[in-house]
Amino acid sequence: MRFLFKTDYAQDLKLFKHSGQVFWYATLVLLLLAAPFVAGEYLMSQLQFICIYSIVGLGLMLLVGFTGQISLGHAAFLAIGAYTEALLQARGVPFAVSLPCAALTAGMFGWILGLPALRLKGIYLAMATFAFNIIVVEVLTRWEGLTGGNAGLHLKPIELFGMKIDGDQSFYYLCLGLTILSILALMNLLRSPTGRAFVAIRDSEISASCMGVNLATYKTMSFALSAGLTGIAGALYAHKISFISPEQFTLIASIELVTIVILGGVGFIHGAVLGAGFLIVLPQLISIAKDYLPSGVSGAGLQSVVFGLVLIVFIIFEPLGLYGRWLKVRTWFELFPFYRRGMFRRQKSYMKSERLR
Amino acid sequence: MFLNQVLQLLLAGVAQGCVYALVALGFVLIYKATETVNFAQGDLMMLGGFFALTASVIMGWPYWATILFAVVVMAAVGMLIERIVLRPVLGQPAFTVVMITIGVGYVLRGVVTMVPGWGTDTYTFPTPFADGTFKIGGVIFAVQQVAVIVMTAALVTVLYLFFRFSKLGVAMQATSQNQLAAAYMGIPVRRVNMMIWGLSAGVAAFAGILLAPVTFVHSNMGFIGLLAFPAAVLGGFGSVPGAIVGGLIVGVVEAFAGRHLPEGFKDVAAYVVLLLVLFIRPSGIFGETARKKV
Numbered sequence: 001m002r003f004l005f006k007t008d009y010a011q012d013l014k015l016f017k018h019s020g021q022v023f024w025y026a027t028l029v030l031l032l033l034a035a036p037f038v039a040g041e042y043l044m045s046q047l048q049f050i051c052i053y054s055i056v057g058l059g060l061m062l063l064v065g066f067t068g069q070i071s072l073g074h075a076a077f078l079a080i081g082a083y084t085e086a087l088l089q090a091r092g093v094p095f096a097v098s099l100p101c102a103a104l105t106a107g108m109f110g111w112i113l114g115l116p117a118l119r120l121k122g123i124y125l126a127m128a129t130f131a132f133n134i135i136v137v138e139v140l141t142r143w144e145g146l147t148g149g150n151a152g153l154h155l156k157p158i159e160l161f162g163m164k165i166d167g168d169q170s171f172y173y174l175c176l177g178l179t180i181l182s183i184l185a186l187m188n189l190l191r192s193p194t195g196r197a198f199v200a201i202r203d204s205e206i207s208a209s210c211m212g213v214n215l216a217t218y219k220t221m222s223f224a225l226s227a228g229l230t231g232i233a234g235a236l237y238a239h240k241i242s243f244i245s246p247e248q249f250t251l252i253a254s255i256e257l258v259t260i261v262i263l264g265g266v267g268f269i270h271g272a273v274l275g276a277g278f279l280i281v282l283p284q285l286i287s288i289a290k291d292y293l294p295s296g297v298s299g300a301g302l303q304s305v306v307f308g309l310v311l312i313v314f315i316i317f318e319p320l321g322l323y324g325r326w327l328k329v330r331t332w333f334e335l336f337p338f339y340r341r342g343m344f345r346r347q348k349s350y351m352k353s354e355r356l357r
Numbered sequence: 358m359f360l361n362q363v364l365q366l367l368l369a370g371v372a373q374g375c376v377y378a379l380v381a382l383g384f385v386l387i388y389k390a391t392e393t394v395n396f397a398q399g400d401l402m403m404l405g406g407f408f409a410l411t412a413s414v415i416m417g418w419p420y421w422a423t424i425l426f427a428v429v430v431m432a433a434v435g436m437l438i439e440r441i442v443l444r445p446v447l448g449q450p451a452f453t454v455v456m457i458t459i460g461v462g463y464v465l466r467g468v469v470t471m472v473p474g475w476g477t478d479t480y481t482f483p484t485p486f487a488d489g490t491f492k493i494g495g496v497i498f499a500v501q502q503v504a505v506i507v508m509t510a511a512l513v514t515v516l517y518l519f520f521r522f523s524k525l526g527v528a529m530q531a532t533s534q535n536q537l538a539a540a541y542m543g544i545p546v547r548r549v550n551m552m553i554w555g556l557s558a559g560v561a562a563f564a565g566i567l568l569a570p571v572t573f574v575h576s577n578m579g580f581i582g583l584l585a586f587p588a589a590v591l592g593g594f595g596s597v598p599g600a601i602v603g604g605l606i607v608g609v610v611e612a613f614a615g616r617h618l619p620e621g622f623k624d625v626a627a628y629v630v631l632l633l634v635l636f637i638r639p640s641g642i643f644g645e646t647a648r649k650k651v
Contacts, residue, residue, distance in 0.1 A: 064452070070452050070455075116632070116635055116636055116639075119635075119636075119639040120635060120639050121639075122451050122452075123388075123394050123451060123455070123590075123594060124590060124594070124635060124639060124640060124641070126394075126452075126455065127586055127587075127590045127631065127635070128631075128632060128635050130586065131587065131628035131629075131631045131632050132632070134583075134624075134625060134628050135625050135628055135629065135632075138621055138624055138625045141621065142620070142621040251583070255459055258456065259456070262453075262456050300470055300477060301466065301467035301468065301469065301470030301471050301477075301576070302467065302471075303467070304463045304464070304466050304467030304470075305463070305464050305467030305468055305471070306467075307460075307463050307467075308459075308460040308461065308462065308463025308464035308465075308466075308467065309460070309464055310460075311456060311457065311459065311460030311463065312442055312457055312460040312461065312464070315446060315449075315453055315456060315457045315460070316442070316445045316446060316457070319446075319449065319453065
C-alpha cells in the first residue's frame with residue numbers, strides 16, 4: 001500500500017496522484033494505441049463502440065454521478081448530435097467544424113432541458129427528460145423534409161484536414177483520442193470550482209446554495225455539458241453506424257445509456273468506461289451462451305432477461321458498480337489481512353423520504 | 358353536429374383514459390407507500406394480460422373467473438417482487454430503485470417470451486361484450502368502451518371503500534403518510550408495503566384485461582404503461598384522485614389530438630401536456646408543494 005505524503009496544496013489538485021497512476025495509465029494508453037496492430041476487425045469495431053459509449057457514459061456520469069440529476073432522455077442528445085453531424089456533412093461542412101457544431105447543438109438542447117430541471121426534483125425530472133426523449137424521436141420521425149423520417153440518413157466517411165478517415169484503424173484512433181480528451185476534460189472540470197460546485201449540489205442542494213453555489217447556473221451548466229459530450233458521441237456513433245434513423249434513439253436506448261453509469265459505478269470516472277465496456281461485451285457473452293442453452297430459453301427474450309437480471313443483481317449486491325467492486329478487491333489485497341466487510345457500506349440504510357412532512 | 362362529434366371523441370378518450378388511469382393508479386399506490394416509481398407497472402399489466410389469456414383461452418374459464426384469477430395471481434407476483442427485489446434496496450436513493458424496477462420490467466418482458474404457449478406472438482382476447490353499439494341522441498356508444506368505463510368506475514369505487522373503511526386500507530394510508538409513525542402505531546410497515554405491491558399488481562392485471570381487447574395481448578404490451586406516466590405525473594405522483602384525473606386527461610387529449618391535429622401529434626400530445634404542466638406546476642396538478650425546512 002502506498003502512503004502519500006502531501007507537502008503542499010497543489011498536490012491535491014494533481015490529475016495523477018502518484019507516479020504509479022501515471023505508469024499504469026500510460027501503459028493502458030500504449031496498449032490501446034497498439035491494439036489495431038494486434039486485434040482483428042471485429043474486436044476493433046467493438047473497441048470503437050466502447051470508446052463512443054464511454055463518451056456518453058462520461059456525459060451521463062457528469063450529470064447523474066457528479067451533479068445528482070436524473071436523466072432518462074440522453075438518447076435524445078445522442079440523436080441530436082448524430083443528426084446534426086449527418087445534416088452538416090451532407091451540406092459539405094468539414095468534420096472539424098461539424099463535430100463542435102454537433103456538440104454545441106446538443107449542448108444547447110441540454111441547456112433548454114436544464115431549465116425545467118431547476119424546479120423539478122427526483123422523479124419529476126426523470127419524467128420531464130423522458131417526455132423530452134419521446135418528443136425528440138417523434139419530431140425526427142415526422143420532419144421528413146429534414147431528417148428523412150423513418151428512412152433515416154446515410155453518412156459518408158469522415159474527412160479531417162484532407163485526410164480520409166474511413167479505415168477501421170484511423171476511425172479507432174479518432175474515437176480513442178476524443179475519449180481520452182473527454183476524460184481529461186472531465187477530470188480537469190471536476191478539480192475546478194465548477195466541478196466542486198456540481199458535487200456540492202449532488203450531496204445537498206440546500207447546503208450548496210448556502211455556500212453560495214448558484215443552483216440555476218450550475219444545474220443548467222451540468223445539463224449542457226453532459227448533453228454536449230453526448231452530442232460528440234452521437235456524431236461519432238453516426239459515423240460508426242453510417243446510417244441513422246429515429247428508432248435507434250428511443251427510450252430503450254436512453255435506459256441502456258443510464259445502465260452504463262449504474263453498472264460502471266455512479267460517481268467514478270472509471271465507472272463510465274467500465275460500464276461502457278460491460279454494456280458492449282454483455283450481448284457478445286449472451287450470444288455465446290445461447291449455443292449452450294435449450295432452444296426454449298435462448299429466444300429473443302434471453303437478452304432482455306439477462307440484462308434485467310444483471311441490473312437487479314448489481315443494484316442489490318454491488319451498488320457501487322464494477323469500479324466499486326474493483327476498489328473493494330484492491331483494498332482487500334492492500335490491507336490484507338485487515339479488510340473489514342463494512343468498509344464500503346453506505347451509512348444511510350433507513351427510509352429516506354423525499355416527501356416533506 | 359359538432360357537439361356530437363366532441364362528445365364522441367370525449368367518450369373514446371375517457372374509455373382509453375380509464376386504462377391509463379388504472380395503470381397510473383398502480384404507480385401512485387406504490388409511490389405513496391414506498392416512494393418508489395415502479396417502471397415495471399406496464400409489464401405487470403402485460404403479465405396480467407397473459408395470465409388472463411391463459412385462463413380464458415387455454416382453460417376456457419368464464420370472464421369473471423378470468424379476471425379473478427389474473428388479479429389474484431398478479432397480486433401474488435407483485436408481493437413476490439417486493440419481497441425479493443425491492444426490500445433489499447429499501448432506503449437507497451430513488452434513482453437506484455427506479456433502475457431496479459426497470460430491470461424487473463426487462464426480466465418480465467423476457468420471461469414472457471420464454472414461457473411455452475405465450476412466446477412472442479400476438480393474441481386476441483375474447484370478451485363477453487359484443488362489438489355492438491347503441492345510440493343516444495346522436496352519440497354512438499360502443500359497448501366495449503362503455504364496459505371499460507363502467508368496470509373502471511366499479512374498481513375505483515371498491516378501492517375507495519377499501520381505503521376508507523377496511524382496517525387494512527386505513528393501515529395502508531397510514532403507512533403511506535408516515536412510515537415511522539405507522540410503525541409506532543403497531544402497523545407492520547414492511548408487510549403492508551408488500552401488500553400494497555400486491556394490490557398495485559392486481560390493479561395492473563385488471564388494467565391489462567381491460568386493455569387487452571383494444572391492443573391485443575403481446576409481450577410489448579407494457580409500453581402502453583409509458584403513457585400512464587404522464588397521467589400519474591399530471592395528477593401529481595402522490596395523489597390517488599389525481600391519477601384518475603390525469604389518466605382521463607391523457608386519454609381525452611390523445612383522442613382530440615388524433616382527430617384535430619396533424620398526424621404524429623397523437624403520440625406525443627400527452628408528453629407535450631406533461632412538459633407544460635411540469636413547467637407551470639413542478640409537482641403535478643394535485644401534487645403537494647412543500648419546501649424542505651432546514
